[in-house]
Amino acid sequence: MSGIANAFRRHPELMVAAVLVLTVVTIGLVNPVFWQPSNLFSLLRASVVTGILGLAVLLVMLSGGIDVSFPAFAIAAMYLTVKAMIAWGFDSILPAFAMATGIGLLLGLVNAVFVHYLRMIPLIVTLGTGTAVRGFILGVVGTSQINIDQMPPKLIDFARTQLFSVTQADGSQAGLSAMVLVYAVVALLIHLLLRHTMLGRGIYALGGGEEAARRVGFNIRQTTFLIYGLAGAIAGFAGLLHGAMIWTANPRDMVGLELDVIAAVVLGGASIFGGRGTVIGTILGGLTLVVITNSLIILGIDTTWQRVVVGLIVIAATAATAWRDRKRIA
Amino acid sequence: MTAPLIELRHVGKSFAAVRALEDVSLSIGRGEIHCLAGENGSGKSTLIKVISGVWQPDQGELLIDGQRIESMTPRAAITHGVQVIYQDFSLFGNLSVAENLALSSELQEGRKLVSWRRVREIARRAIDRLGVDLPLDALVETLPTSGKQLVAIARALMSDPRLLIMDEPTTALTGREVAALFRVVRDIQSRGIAVLFVSHKMREMLEISERLTVIRSGRVVAAGPISEFDEAAITRAMTGQEIAAEGYRWKPSPNAAPLLEVENLTIPGQLEDVSLRILPGEIVGVSGLLGSGRTELALALFGMQPGYTGRIRIAGQEVRLDSVQHAIEHGIAYVPEDRLTEGLFLAQTIDRNMLATSLGRLSRAGVVQSGRAARDAAGMIREMAIATPTGDRPVTQLSGGNQQRVVIGRWLLNDPRLLILNGPTVGVDVGSKSGIHRKIRELARARGLGVLMISDDLPELVENCNRILVLHRGRLVSDTPVEATSETALGEQLAALA
Structure with a gap:
């Protein structure tokens, strides 16, 4: 096998990186507006929530499962937290994020209970819990959208923080959201967990084979609870971050987002069969997806095509990884 | 102590x-x-x-x-x-x-x-x-x-x-x-x-x-x-029983018309100029190290290597085997090496596995005639002596030997003329192994079936075959009547090639 093909097989991230570069260069050639700092910064900002949710899905997919409940959990955590902040009149960042993360964690542990003790298929479990949680929020907590005038001001101020800003050619200012940094920190923590702790290696081992993982001495229950609990917690965190960044808390938000996020993770080289995938790949996959879907406008393509593009990306990326994994197994 | x-x-x-x-x-x-x-x-x-x-x-x-x-x-x-x-x-x-x-x-x-x-x-x-x-x-x-x-x-x-x-x-x-x-x-x-x-x-x-x-x-x-x-x-x-190696004593008549004739079969990089003949009722063994081309030979005869050159005649008539469909039409059946992944539908019942290649024959206007299908399957379960009370059990419940009988039985339902067996008793235990051997010999003799038996198991070849071919690096290096060779001789021949 040639050196390049080999490098791609050993480091699937290189493939995603190549796709990303190709996409960016193509779009930039069609419409140079793409290269304006304001556009680039807004793409980075747009990839923050998708990317963080992608990391949650990555954890589950590595273990051989799949999660479609996280948008519901994210919205539930966000809506409940914002409601509580307004009702109890607390407006500080850390307790708010702690609460959202905690709600996500609890919901994630519910998934773990079903998956571990009842040995249910993760897809069915998370379809069920996700739907139930959405129903609960709309039916019991409320259906009304909380707009900017009611949103806790500190939350909005936090999400508006900029790392730096530059003056563009036309004299306008373009700033890079500090949320990119939050994303980087979450990504780094997950990377360290996956790469440098036994708990993280246990997730890969579980994805490689549950029976084998049990035989070498991994605690399967602990690992399963860690995976789904952490995925839920990350989703809760990302949910509140999302609300803060768009200045609204809408209980009907993020419907259908699971497909975009799963597309990003698969595009990032994670295997739908488990055991394969990296944080850096997921980040690149998320960026690629965001760049493609958000650039349709500047490419002059009607945005109604966005869902078609997402669907095609899921199919193409899954086909590519499935083809790769089959070649490995054969 | x-x-x-x-x-x-x-x-x-x-x-x-x-x-x-x-x-x-x-x-x-x-x-x-x-x-x-x-x-x-x-x-x-x-x-x-x-x-x-x-x-x-x-x-x-x-x-x-x-x-x-x-x-x-x-x-x-x-x-x-x-x-x-x-x-x-x-x-x-x-x-x-x-x-x-x-x-x-x-x-x-x-x-x-x-x-x-x-x-x-x-x-x-x-x-x-x-x-x-x-x-x-x-x-x-x-x-x-x-x-x-x-x-x-x-x-x-x-x-x-x-x-x-x-x-x-x-x-x-x-x-x-x-x-x-x-x-x-x-x-x-x-x-x-x-x-x-x-x-x-x-x-x-x-x-x-x-x-x-x-x-x-x-x-x-x-x-x-x-x-x-x-x-x-x-x-x-x-x-718990005496299983004597009995050998295949039946001899084809020397002037019988060959069932299969292969001349100068070549697939670049896989097979070089291979020629062979199989008479009706004859069991021909094929041995060789891994990579000798023996599986490629089987696949070519089963229509899975359409790029071959050379001539193939079945019952004297020249045929071009460039698809599995053609091979099946010409009465060729292939039982693969890895029956678990290639030969069986593990999630299905014994009956359905048995009937998998007969559905076309058993259908009228696209609808399977279930009565005939059930009769055929039950008959084959009896003929192959498969140890199961009924055919609606999952095929995974059978032992390795019985699963192999299902795969062979499936092909027999199509009434083939040439049966290619690749590793017919891999992973099958001794008792069922001799049962399968007996069955294969019986089929060859009674139905005039030609059998090409590919195997690593030298005693298996010596016990069942009329002739044994040895392939090496895609070439046919020897074609020996079984009387003129032995397990030891074959073993030495293969060891010398390694």
């Missing part, structure tokens, strides 16, 4: 109403290579699991170094130096060789963080200790079976075991890999580690082990030093 390393005394174990083990006594000395033989379902795996602490025996006792062990758990077994290498190796294909080797010891030490440098060091030491060469950074799934097995052995040796149990270690290995494995096993033995070798292949038992224990239906039926056994004695003990 010192106590044996491990001793079982009158061990019994039942599951629900089934007695899996009854009054089993067994002792393994230090540094001894002990062979545990028995057919599928004889209780071998239960016995391994009792020794390794997975299951507690209902009766009897387990002693290590003469000390009675009250309650054996998997952890206690490991502490006492018992390591098991399961047939599936329990490795992680998605992780590197180094990590596979280091994981269990890191977990045993209760480490929370991973130092990749230490992982590599641990792995390097493990590999050095085994004295083999393995790429530390390669993903385990990219290794051949023999490489995966070495990783599993290296990992087992890391905890300084005193007894290494290997469950059917040679199943997926080629002859040369088996020889390499035996060198490793002898090397392990030379360090004073005992090996319990679980197998149902006689040749291997006789070659590697010092002592043998044969179990059948959960009881020990024979035990002793290997020198007291020969193949016939082991077979008798394993099956």
Whole structure:
């Protein structure tokens, strides 16, 4: 096998990186507006929530499962937290994020209970819990959208923080959201967990084979609870971050987002069969997806095509990884 | 006299109403290579699991170094130096060789963080200790079976075991890999580690082990030093019946018209100028090392190598076999090597598996005539003597031998003229093996079926074939009547080619 093909097989991230570069260069050639700092910064900002949710899905997919409940959990955590902040009149960042993360964690542990003790298929479990949680929020907590005038001001101020800003050619200012940094920190923590702790290696081992993982001495229950609990917690965190960044808390938000996020993770080289995938790949996959879907406008393509593009990306990326994994197994 | 390393005394174990083990006594000395033989379902795996602490025996006792062990758990077994290498190796294909080797010891030490440098060091030491060469950074799934097995052995040796149990270690290995494995096993033995070798292949038992224990239906039926056994004695003990190698005595008439004629069959890089003939009722064996082109030959005859050059005639008529559909139309049937992945629909019933290639014939206007289908399937279950009360059971419930009968039976329903069998009894135990052999010979003789039998198992070829072809690097190097050759001669011929 040639050196390049080999490098791609050993480091699937290189493939995603190549796709990303190709996409960016193509779009930039069609419409140079793409290269304006304001556009680039807004793409980075747009990839923050998708990317963080992608990391949650990555954890589950590595273990051989799949999660479609996280948008519901994210919205539930966000809506409940914002409601509580307004009702109890607390407006500080850390307790708010702690609460959202905690709600996500609890919901994630519910998934773990079903998956571990009842040995249910993760897809069915998370379809069920996700739907139930959405129903609960709309039916019991409320259906009304909380707009900017009611949103806790500190939350909005936090999400508006900029790392730096530059003056563009036309004299306008373009700033890079500090949320990119939050994303980087979450990504780094997950990377360290996956790469440098036994708990993280246990997730890969579980994805490689549950029976084998049990035989070498991994605690399967602990690992399963860690995976789904952490995925839920990350989703809760990302949910509140999302609300803060768009200045609204809408209980009907993020419907259908699971497909975009799963597309990003698969595009990032994670295997739908488990055991394969990296944080850096997921980040690149998320960026690629965001760049493609958000650039349709500047490419002059009607945005109604966005869902078609997402669907095609899921199919193409899954086909590519499935083809790769089959070649490995054969 | 010192106590044996491990001793079982009158061990019994039942599951629900089934007695899996009854009054089993067994002792393994230090540094001894002990062979545990028995057919599928004889209780071998239960016995391994009792020794390794997975299951507690209902009766009897387990002693290590003469000390009675009250309650054996998997952890206690490991502490006492018992390591098991399961047939599936329990490795992680998605992780590197180094990590596979280091994981269990890191977990045993209760480490929370991973130092990749230490992982590599641990792995390097493990590999050095085994004295083999393995790429530390390669993903385990990219290794051949023999490489995966070495990783599993290296990992087992890391905890300084005193007894290494290997469950059917040679199943997926080629002859040369088996020889390499035996060198490793002898090397392990030379360090004073005992090996319990679980197998149902006689040749291997006789070659590697010092002592043998044969179990059948959960009881020990024979035990002793290997020198007291020969193949016939082991077979008798394993099956409880006399299975004599009878040979295929039927001779085709010399002026019969050939069923299949192949002239100058060539597939670039795979087969070179292969010519052969098969008469009706004739069983022709094909042997050769891995990569000799024998599977490619079978695939070409089954229409899966459309790019071939050369001529193929069936019953005197020239045909072009460039699709499986054509091959089937010309009466060719192929039973693949790996029946689990290529030959069977594992999630389906016996009947459905049996009828898989007959549905077209059994349909009228696109609708399967279920009455005829059921009759055909039931008839074939009887003809192939498949051990099942009804055909609506899942095919996975059958033993390896019976599954193979389903695959063969499926093709017989199409009334083929040429049956190609690739490794017809791989993974099938001795008793059903001779049953399958008898059936194949009977079919060839009664139906005038031509059979091309590809096999690694030389006794199988000598016992069943009229002629034996040897392929090497895509060329036909010999075509010998069975009377003019023997297992030993064939073995030497193949060894010389390696």
